[in-house]
Amino acid sequence: METMQQWVESLERRARARLGIGRVADYIPALAEQDPDRFGIALCSNQGAIYHAGEAQTPFSIQSIAKVLLLTLALRVQGDALWTRVGRNPSGMPFNSLAQLEAEGGKPRNPFINAGAIAVTDRLVGAFATPSKHLRDVARRLSGNPKIHIDENVQASEWQHRARNAAMAYLMQAFGHLDNDVDTVLQTYFSCCALSMSCVDLARAFNFLAAEGHALSLGERFVSPDLARRINALLFTCGMYDAAGDFAYRTGLPAKSGVGGGIVAIVPGRFSICAWSPALDERGNSVAAQHVLELLADDLGRWSRAIPSDSMTIMNI
Ligand code: GLU
16 A cells, blocks of 8 residues: 555646636736646645645745634634624625625625625734734744745735725725724735745644644644634635635545645544645636646545445555
C-alpha cells in the first residue's frame, strides 16, 4: 500500500491535467498578476503529520477563506447572538450580490457571502481594538507560522476597488444592521482577506475543524466540538459560492474556497486539506484545487469500502 506522502503526490500529479483551464480573478487587480499554473496541496492529519506536494509552501492570498476565521472568532466572542445579524442558509446568488440583501432587509443570507462576512467583521470591530491584527495573530498561532502577514498590496487593491463591498456595507447600515464606521469595517475585512498563507499553513490552521475543535498547535480546544460541527455544516452548505451543492455532491466534504485559488476542505475526525491553484471556473472556485479534492474524496470512498473500518489505521492517518 502506498504511504500517505505517496498518495498526496499522486493526487497532485493526477490533478495537474486540469492546469490551463479557467481564469485568475481579475476584479481585484493585485490578484490578476498571479501565474495560473501554480499548484499545491497539503494535508494535515489529526495527529499533526503534514503531507504535501507541489507548491504547498508558497504563500498566496487567502481571500474568502478568511471568512471562516472571522466567523469562528465572532462565534467565540458573541455566541448565538451573531445570528441576529446574519443567516445560515445558502444564498443561491453570487457572493457579491446586492439584490438579495436589499430584498431581505439588510440581513445577509450567510457568513460566507461578502455581505455576511462584512456583517461578521462589524461584530469583531466592536469587540477588538485591532481586529485584523488579532485575526492575523490567531492565524499565526493556529498554523504555527509566526511569519504570516497581511499583503498590503492586495489590501490596497481591494480598498481601491471597494465600490461593491462598500455598497453592501452602506445598505446594511441603512437597515440598521451595521454598528461601526463603514470604512473601518471595510478596511478590517480587506486586511483579513489579504492574509498571505501557504497550503501547509492553511491545512494546519484549519485542522481544529477536523479534530472536534482541538487545535494541535495550541495544544488545547479552540472551539467546542458542537461549534466545530456547526461551522463544518456552514462550510458544507455555503462554502463554495453558488456551487456549494455541486461540490458537496461530488466530494461530500465541508470546504471553503477563495478567489485567490485556495480551497480548504475537512475530513471530520481525520484530517484537513488545503489545495491551491489560481485559475478559477465561472463560479469563482479553483479548477485544479476542486479537481484534486474530488480525486481525494473518490480515493477515500474506495479505501473505506475496501478496508474494514476497524483497520483504518492502515492508512496511517
Ligand atoms: N476580498 C474579496 C472580496 O471581498 C473576497 C472574495 C472571495 O474570495 O470570495 O471581494
